[in-house]
Amino acid sequence: xxxxxxxxxxxxxxxxxxxxxxxLLYSRVGLVNIALDGQVVIAAICYxxxxxxxxxxxxxxxxxxxxxxxxxxxxxAKEQLKLDALLVGIGLLYIxxxxxxxxxxxxxxNPGYALLGEGGIGELEAKILAAVICLLILVSEIYLRKVRxxxxxxESKELAIIEGINIKRWCIWHNLAGAFLISLGAIGLVEHGxxxxxxxxxxRGFLALAIVAIAGHRGWVVLAWxxxxxxxxxxxxxxxxxxxLMEATPYLLGILILVIRGFLKKN
Amino acid sequence: xxxxxIIFTAEFxxxxxxxxxxxxxxxxxxxxxxxxxxxxxxLSAQLIATALAMCFVASYTESTFIAILAGxxxxxxxxxxxxxxxxxxxxxxILTTLFLVYITISSAQFILSSTxxxxxxxTPTIPKxxxxxxxxxxxxxxxxxxxxxxxxxLNHTTIGYKTRVIANNPKTVSPKxxxxxxxxxxxxxxxxxxxxxxxDVYISKGRYDSxxxxxxxxxxxxxxxxxxxxxxxxxxxxxxxxxLEMLFLLLSVFYKIPQMGAHILYGVxxxxxxxxxxxxxxxxx
Numbered sequence: 001x002x003x004x005x006x007x008x009x010x011x012x013x014x015x016x017x018x019x020x021x022x023x024l025l026y027s028r029v030g031l032v033n034i035a036l037d038g039q040v041v042i043a044a045i046c047y048x049x050x051x052x053x054x055x056x057x058x059x060x061x062x063x064x065x066x067x068x069x070x071x072x073x074x075x076x077a078k079e080q081l082k083l084d085a086l087l088v089g090i091g092l093l094y095i096x097x098x099x100x101x102x103x104x105x106x107x108x109x110n111p112g113y114a115l116l117g118e119g120g121i122g123e124l125e126a127k128i129l130a131a132v133i134c135l136l137i138l139v140s141e142i143y144l145r146k147v148r149x150x151x152x153x154x155e156s157k158e159l160a161i162i163e164g165i166n167i168k169r170w171c172i173w174h175n176l177a178g179a180f181l182i183s184l185g186a187i188g189l190v191e192h193g194x195x196x197x198x199x200x201x202x203x204r205g206f207l208a209l210a211i212v213a214i215a216g217h218r219g220w221v222v223l224a225w226x227x228x229x230x231x232x233x234x235x236x237x238x239x240x241x242x243x244x245l246m247e248a249t250p251y252l253l254g255i256l257i258l259v260i261r262g263f264l265k266k267n
Numbered sequence: 268x269x270x271x272x273i274i275f276t277a278e279f280x281x282x283x284x285x286x287x288x289x290x291x292x293x294x295x296x297x298x299x300x301x302x303x304x305x306x307x308x309x310l311s312a313q314l315i316a317t318a319l320a321m322c323f324v325a326s327y328t329e330s331t332f333i334a335i336l337a338g339x340x341x342x343x344x345x346x347x348x349x350x351x352x353x354x355x356x357x358x359x360x361i362l363t364t365l366f367l368v369y370i371t372i373s374s375a376q377f378i379l380s381s382t383x384x385x386x387x388x389x390t391p392t393i394p395k396x397x398x399x400x401x402x403x404x405x406x407x408x409x410x411x412x413x414x415x416x417x418x419x420x421l422n423h424t425t426i427g428y429k430t431r432v433i434a435n436n437p438k439t440v441s442p443k444x445x446x447x448x449x450x451x452x453x454x455x456x457x458x459x460x461x462x463x464x465x466x467d468v469y470i471s472k473g474r475y476d477s478x479x480x481x482x483x484x485x486x487x488x489x490x491x492x493x494x495x496x497x498x499x500x501x502x503x504x505x506x507x508x509x510x511l512e513m514l515f516l517l518l519s520v521f522y523k524i525p526q527m528g529a530h531i532l533y534g535v536x537x538x539x540x541x542x543x544x545x546x547x548x549x550x551x552x
Contacts, residue, residue, distance in 0.1 A: 083541045087492050091537030098530030213359045248373035251366035262356025
């Protein structure tokens with residue numbers, strides 16, 4: 001287990017961790033966010049556009065605003081309009097994928113590739129960002145475990161109403177926090193690759209949903225599975241696998257995670 | 268020629284009819300396991316596996332019958348595998364089927380790029396000896412019969428009644444019995460998938476091109492949900508979705524809307540479909 005392996009593991013794990021925790025925050029207020037992968041992709045392109053046009057903070061802000069808008073539409077559709085969440089999630093997923101390609105084509109002349117290059121953050125800033133992300137993960141974990149309101153909403157909305165908790169306000173906060181985490185995760189993915197591509201998310205949005213399905217409401221379980229997945233992915237990358245099959249590995253590992261969890265629960 | 272004129276041409280109607288029958292069969296394939304409480308988002312995986320199996324077996328054996336059997340087998344395996352995971356390991360149905368789609372897409376690309384001799388990444392063309400000498404209209408007529416079969420299955424058979432009951436009350440039967448009921452619904456839906464691939468790939472195109480079925484599974488989901496989960500209404504919902512898809516295609520050609528623009532329009536169409544299914548109920552807050 002070398003320093004390089006651990007460093008690589010952290011680079012792989014942090015974005016997925018952010019995205020998974022975002023998924024957990026959404027699920028805590030009763031939303032299975034099928035559009036998560038789409039949010040990651042659109043956050044990635046917005047970050048690249050914002051950073052290259054202006055600066056890193058603008059890139060982050062743009063990614064955050066767009067992602068929170070998607071989340072807000074999903075919440076509103078489910079809670080206020082009582083629409084089918086699965087259908088709305090799929091619709092928003094398509095809109096995110098399509099919009100990302102369109103934005104990339106408008107700004108970079110190419111629907112599937114945008115080079116970040118020198119416009120990205122430096123080595124020191126990347127380390128600071130990683131430290132901030134770790135802190136946020138810790139804060140999210142404490143919040144999910146210790147804050148009474150988060151626990152009640154997670155258990156039962158009816159109980160939350162009886163307790164006089166303003167669910168709408170908490171939904172908004174969870175949406176904003178989730179959007180921020182998704183933005184950070186997307187930034188991590190873009191900075192790692194040095195560019196935006198149509199496949200930038202690599203299915204991590206769906207993988208995050210799998211991890212959240214296993215974790216229930218437990219943040220530390222999310223972290224454990226993310227590290228396990230990142231280690232698995234690191235090992236797979238060290239083996240010479242054709243690129244087409246390499247794209248399938250996150251999903252194969254996702255199914256493996258669900259099977260292992262079912263096996264452990266059974267025994 | 269204007270957009271409106273094209274919509275009323277025989278070619279457009281022919282294309283619409285093909286798309287309608289494909290979407291209707293895929294919609295029915297999604298609907299049957301859904302009525303049993305299993306959400307199968309892996310329709311694209313089943314379609315791709317069926318197409319690959321049919322085309323490769325047809326090119327090697329030059330037998331239509333064996334090719335269709337191979338397609339049916341592939342479709343059933345890809346349909347039952349997630350159900351088995353769901354039954355044995357309580358693996359989330361939405362996630363496993365979704366993952367299976369992306370695994371199948373990547374694997375299919377690998378297989379096709381490895382085996383394809385020409386620049387086109389596709390299966391071998393169906394040989395003449397294995398061609399099915401059937402008019403496409405007959406297959407489209409069979410599609411209507413499939414709607415009837417699905418309706419009779421769900422509403423006028425004991426197993427169909429059990430299928431509907433376990434969706435809302437899974438504990439009324441044992442897990443083994445539940446697995447059996449969902450598996451039977453999936454095998455029936457696999458027959459619909461095989462028929463869809465037979466008409467679209469085997470008879471019409473003569474081969475499967477990489478990427479053809481990557482997103483069509485989601486269209487089947489939209490058809491089934493738009494039909495309010497009733498087999499009889501898939502007749503209408505498939506026509507609506509098929510027409511919208513053809514319209515988006517024409518818009519992309521006429522007004523140079525790029526591919527991703529079509530994706531956005533499709534997403535908006537799905538949201539619109541969701542809007543038609545508004546459930547009346549108490550607001551949570």
